[in-house]
Amino acid sequence: xxxxxxxxLKLLKNQKMFICILLFIAGVFLKTDFGISFxxxxxxxxxxMLIISTISMDDYNYGMSFLMTLPFKKEDYVxxxxxxxxxxxxxxxxxxxVLSFIGMYIHDMPTPISEHILSSxxxxxxxxxxxxxLIPVQVKFGQTKANVAVIIVFAILFLIGFxxxxxxxxxxxxxxxxxxxxxxxxxxxxxxxILAITIVVEGISYLITMKIMNKKEF
Amino acid sequence: MLKLNNVxxxxxxxxxKCSMTIVNGQxxxxxxxxxxxxxxxxxxxxxxxxxxxxxxxxxxxxxxELTNLDKQKIGVVLSHTGFSEYLNIIDxxxxxxxxxNDFSKEHFINQCQQQGLPLNKKINTFSTGMxxxxxxxxxxxxxxxxxxxxxxxxxxxxxxxxxxxxLLRDYMSQNENCSILMSSHxxxxxxxxxDDIYMxxxxxxxxxxxxxxxLSDYAILKVSEEQYQTLDKKYILKYMxxxxxxxxxxxxxxxxxxxxxxxxxxxxxxxxVMMIMIRGEQAC
Numbered sequence: 195x196x197x198x199x200x201x202x203l204k205l206l207k208n209q210k211m212f213i214c215i216l217l218f219i220a221g222v223f224l225k226t227d228f229g230i231s232f233x234x235x236x237x238x239x240x241x242x243m244l245i246i247s248t249i250s251m252d253d254y255n256y257g258m259s260f261l262m263t264l265p266f267k268k269e270d271y272v273x274x275x276x277x278x279x280x281x282x283x284x285x286x287x288x289x290x291x292v293l294s295f296i297g298m299y300i301h302d303m304p305t306p307i308s309e310h311i312l313s314s315x316x317x318x319x320x321x322x323x324x325x326x327x328l329i330p331v332q333v334k335f336g337q338t339k340a341n342v343a344v345i346i347v348f349a350i351l352f353l354i355g356f357x358x359x360x361x362x363x364x365x366x367x368x369x370x371x372x373x374x375x376x377x378x379x380x381x382x383x384x385x386x387x388i389l390a391i392t393i394v395v396e397g398i399s400y401l402i403t404m405k406i407m408n409k410k411e412f
Numbered sequence: 413m414l415k416l417n418n419v420x421x422x423x424x425x426x427x428x429k430c431s432m433t434i435v436n437g438q439x440x441x442x443x444x445x446x447x448x449x450x451x452x453x454x455x456x457x458x459x460x461x462x463x464x465x466x467x468x469x470x471x472x473x474x475x476x477e478l479t480n481l482d483k484q485k486i487g488v489v490l491s492h493t494g495f496s497e498y499l500n501i502i503d504x505x506x507x508x509x510x511x512x513n514d515f516s517k518e519h520f521i522n523q524c525q526q527q528g529l530p531l532n533k534k535i536n537t538f539s540t541g542m543x544x545x546x547x548x549x550x551x552x553x554x555x556x557x558x559x560x561x562x563x564x565x566x567x568x569x570x571x572x573x574x575x576x577x578x579l580l581r582d583y584m585s586q587n588e589n590c591s592i593l594m595s596s597h598x599x600x601x602x603x604x605x606x607d608d609i610y611m612x613x614x615x616x617x618x619x620x621x622x623x624x625x626x627l628s629d630y631a632i633l634k635v636s637e638e639q640y641q642t643l644d645k646k647y648i649l650k651y652m653x654x655x656x657x658x659x660x661x662x663x664x665x666x667x668x669x670x671x672x673x674x675x676x677x678x679x680x681x682x683x684x685v686m687m688i689m690i691r692g693e694q695a696c
Contacts, residue, residue: 196508204503205496255492263458263490263560264511265483412460 196275198266204247216240220293224242230297234290235317241286242321245279246328253337257410268407272333279325286290287318312381318386321394326392326399327351330397334406413438413471413558413591419456420465421615428452429617432465433593434558438582441606441623442595443686445487450595450613451491454562455522463500472559484512487551491563494547497536501529504550512554520553527575541572548576559583561594565601568672577605599682603627609682613690629682631665632688634658639675650692660695661688 220237223229252258262268291314326384327347335343364367376384414434421428427663428449444450455461457468459475464607468475471482500620501524524531527545535543551559563564565573584590596602602609602623609626611619622631635643636657647664661680662668666681668677678684 197507201496201499201507201509204507207503208498224437251498253565254496256490257496259455259460260488260493263486263488264478265427266511267480319420355632356650411462412455 195266195270195274197264198271199278202274202278205248205251206244207245216235217289220290224293224300226295230301230303231292231313233297234287234294234314237290237293238283238287238317239324241289242283242325243281243328244286245275245325246332248278249275249329249332250337250340256412264410269404272400275329275333275403276396278330278351280322281316283318283321283325287314290317309381312385315385316388319388322392323395326395330399330403330406333403333410342401343393350391414457414593415469416453416457416466417469418466419453419463419468421452421456421461422464426452426615428456429466430612430615430617432593432610432617432620434593435593436589437584438607439592439594439605441602441609442593442612443597443599443602443609443682443688445690446597448612451562452615453612454593454595457560465560473621481513482512484525484554485557485696487554487556487559488561488666489561489564491546491566494543495535495550496510497533500534501531501546504546508550508553512519512622514555515553520549523549523553530686535647540567540678541640543566544572544576545579552579554689555587557587557590559590559594561592562665563595563597565598572695573601577601580605585610599686603682611689618689626680626685629665630661630685631668631678632678633660633662633668633672634676635660636680639672643672645695648695650688651695652688652692658693659688660688661692667692 216237220233221237223233249310252261261271292312294310294314295307297303298310328344331343331347332340413436414432416430416432418429418431425592426447426449430449430453432440432442432453442450443451452461456463459471459473459478466534470478471485473482495507499507501521505517505520507519508520523530524546527542527549529538529542529546529549538546543569548561548564551561561580564580565576568576580592580594584592596605606623608620608622610617633643633648634654634656638650640658640660643660644667645660647667649661649663651658651660661684665677665680667682668675
């Protein structure tokens with residue numbers, strides 16, 4: 195698995211320009227006080243998406259066929275993508291967090307540090323959930339079809355959300371009121387709930403990707 | 413070393429069903445027209461596709477049971493793909509070092525330099541010949557016992573092909589127990605390096621023969637319509653209609669040399685044998 199990690203890090207090294215542009219855009223947004231949270235979220239989400247680009251690069255020019263002849267198991271490939279995905283997301287989030295603190299210092303914003311960190315953690319968890327949805331789609335559909343597949347997957351997720359909302363409304367459950375209650379809950383409790391959901395989503399996503407890889411022909 | 417026993421793979425419009433044995437220290441060639449099943453056979457061996465029947469054994473183990481250590485003893489070249497072309501040779505050596513216990517970074521870099529490959533340039537800037545050489549050097553870089561080479565000389569000029577085959581000859585001379593299975597469209601490449609040849613057509617092995625026998629005992633008889641009628645056909649494998657009469661493939665050249673002084677007998681080569689084996693009809 196170490197070989198796969200080195201390969202992806204070497205491939206990501208080629209994305210230097212993209213990473214510099216990300217940092218530049220994040221820096222530009224730091225100039226406005228409303229842009230501080232945005233730049234942190236932007237860096238985290240875009241950084242997390244880099245793992246998807248490594249899957250695209252593996253797939254490019256039938257590269258997966260050759261890659262799968264190297265001495266590792268299919269499960270090593272899947273594990274490596276999830277581990278690296280978490281590592282990159284965490285790194286992008288940390289950079290975003292540091293930048294946001296710099297922005298808050300520059301704009302002299304009074305937000306308590308603990309509160310800012312907790313809301314930032316939520317951004318990281320949502321980024322991880324997004325990546326968990328995208329990895330199996332990218333592995334299943336490959337470079338060319340994945341863009342359409344992602345749109346379809348998100349359309350299905352929104353549809354599921356809509357159906358749940360409609361059924362809940364028919365059963366007399368007020369979802370909006372429930373969400374309002376959430377906002378009154380302690381922020382650390384909310385973060386813990388989202389963390390639990392993220393772990394479950396990551397776990398399910400990993401199992402789905404494993405299944406896809408085991409069935410996939412190269 | 414490598415044994416395919418009634419391996420079957422079914423697609424909608426194509427079926428592979430073949431058996432092959434590659435023994436220690438031997439170079440075997442697989443030849444066939446486009447779409448004959450060469451790449452499907454290679455993919456099946458490398459477990460890149462599932463098989464619908466039969467067995468594949470590598471190092472006396474089912475190919476699905478190979479450990480990472482077993483896979484370290486296999487070197488692979490695939491025709492249209494390899495490491496990402498966004499990498500350079502230094503990157504690739506760092507990656508190979510993590511994958512293979514027997515990989516010597518220094519030796520690999522030396523080999524690349526000897527072949528005139530730039531170390532710090534991305535592979536996508538390489539010429540076709542440079543890319544092909546790099547693929548072979550990667551496959552040979554970790555003391556392999558089995559080489560699976562799918563069209564390693566594709567797209568190369570005659571000099572580049574010869575240099576590449578020299579690399580393989582050198583490796584085989586230093587590693588006598590290594591075995592190679594290679595495919596090529598260029599039959600002269602296979603004639604010059606392979607100990608035996610498998611010919612595949614429509615997913616089936618239609619001929620398996622030692623290269624020496626193929627070149628010495630096989631022949632093409634060029635006969636007129638009348639000569640064909642009187643020809644003893646017991647040693648004719650296949651025949652093909654021509655403008656002048658018939659081309660007949662035989663495995664018993666000497667029989668016809670001794671008994672038919674008036675017919676044209678051409679020495680065979682892989683191309684001619686393949687042409688008649690695939691396009692020809694069974695002699696009665």
